[in-house]
Amino acid sequence: MRLLYIGTDIYKVDSGASHVNLRNLSILKARFGNDFVSLEPQHCKTFCGFLNWGGDKVFLSRLQNVLQNQHFDYIFLSQSLLGTVAKKIKSIYPQIRIICFFHNIEVQYAKEYVRTSGILHLPFYFSAKSAEAKVVEYSDYYIVLNERDGFCLKDIYAKQVSLILPISFEDKYDESKVNKKILQTELDIIYLFVGVAFFANVQGILWFINNVLPYIPGRLVIVGKGMEEYEQRFKSSCERIEVYGFVDDLSFFYYKANVVVSPILSGGGMKTKTAEALMYGKTIIGTKEAFEGYVLDEKAMKLCSNAQEFIDTALCLIKNNECTVFNPYSRNLYKTFYSKEAVSDLLNIFFNKLDNSVYNARREKNSGQCLNACL
Known part of the structure; x- marks a missing residue:
């Protein structure tokens, strides 16, 4: 079986989406070996090209040339905005099975983005809506990250999810690097927030700074690409904050942190x-959105629905001496559900079933051709 992957090559992980794409690439390359081929859409340099999501004439011509000269059983679309690409493939090669990976339901995400960022972003909403509708129409299989996105796929597009493939992380935990220094005072507690400066992260951490941090002891450390641009705004409400932009290695911050906060x-x-955070064995205080799609273990993940619950939870952890740098329940949860090995098994089982389906279809086709020849 041969697979063509359509998506951007990942040279540096600087967002959640790029992390997931790199994970998918790694699993697919391991499974298909020499039968794996990738094709990268052109970077859109014009506004019209941006709105077309990889559907520019130059790329579509390259794609058609590849498909004419090589045989593929599967096309794996790295995201659900490649609707023009899916339509092009299906119109010429209807027998190729198209698999689309959804990082989220884009039309829903775009709607929320316009709501929080303003109507100037309406072109993004309409282009995302059009692109995703086409990818749903012309794809054969749909992979989502969690049950909620599966329900949305069915509710918005009347399509059944083919596979739920959750987030996973390659295990980088090194026990020897853990900061084992005993907490001297409550003022030494470190709350860590990690995330790039996109609207939901900025919105969430500003809410935490204004409504939670003033009422709990300790320091807040914020790390993420672009977050340094908001440093003055973050510190205008509270001085107990450190802000860092993009860093090559986040482990330094995770090993030092007592608690990870995720007020998304x-x-x-x-x-x-x-x-x-689970991979590094961290206790997480977060919202329902932060834990969406995860198996919720109350010993590792503290669910809060308002500011007072965040405050009470943090104070309770401090009172019970649970602001430790390592939580074994978090680590065990990661190894069971979110390690690379656990998720690789899910995707390989999915492709095993697809392979059998392809073989059976070919067998039936060949049998039909033989029968017609005999007649």
């Missing part, structure tokens, strides 16, 4: 940083 108020898909 809106968004879609799954939050990659939740799985990363």
Whole structure:
């Protein structure tokens, strides 16, 4: 079996989406080996090209040339905005099975983005809506991150999800690097927030700074690409804050942190940083959105629905001496559900079933051709 992957090559992980794409690439390359081929859409340099989501004439011509000269059983679309690409493939090669990976339900995400960022972003909403509708129409299989996105897929597009493939992380935990220094005072507690500066992260951490941090002891450390641009705004309400932009290695911050906070108020898909925090054995205080799609273990993940619950939970952890740098329940949850090995098994089982389906279809076709020849 041969697979063509359509998506951007990942040279640096700088977002949750790029992390998931890199994970998918790794699993697919391991499974298909020499039968794996990738094709990267052109970067859109014009506004019209941006709104077309990889559907520019140059890329579509390259794609058609590849499909004419090579045989593929599967096309794997790295995201659900490649609707023009899916339509092009299906119109010429209807027998190729198209698999689309949904990082979230884009039309829902775009609607929320316009609501929080303003009507100037309406072109993004309409282009996302059109692109995703086409990808749903012309794809054969749909992979989502969690049950919620599966329900949305069915509710909005009347399509049944083919596979739920949650976030996973390659295991980078090193016990020897854990900060084992005993907490001297409550003022030494470190609350860690990790996330790039996109609207839901900025919205959430500002809410935490204004409504929670003033009422709990300790320092808040914020790390993420672009977050340094908001440093002055973050510190205008409270001085007990450190802000860092993009860093090559987040482990330094995770090993030092006592608690990870995830006050995400809106968004879609799954939050990659939740799985990363579990991998490092961190207790997480977060919202329903932060834990969406995850198996909820109350010993590892503290669910809060308002500011007072965040405050009470943090104070309770301090009172019970549970602000430790390592939580074994978090680590065990990661190994059971969100390790690379656990998720690789899910995707391989999915492709095993598809392979059998393809073989059976070919067998039936060949049998029919033989029967017609005999007649």
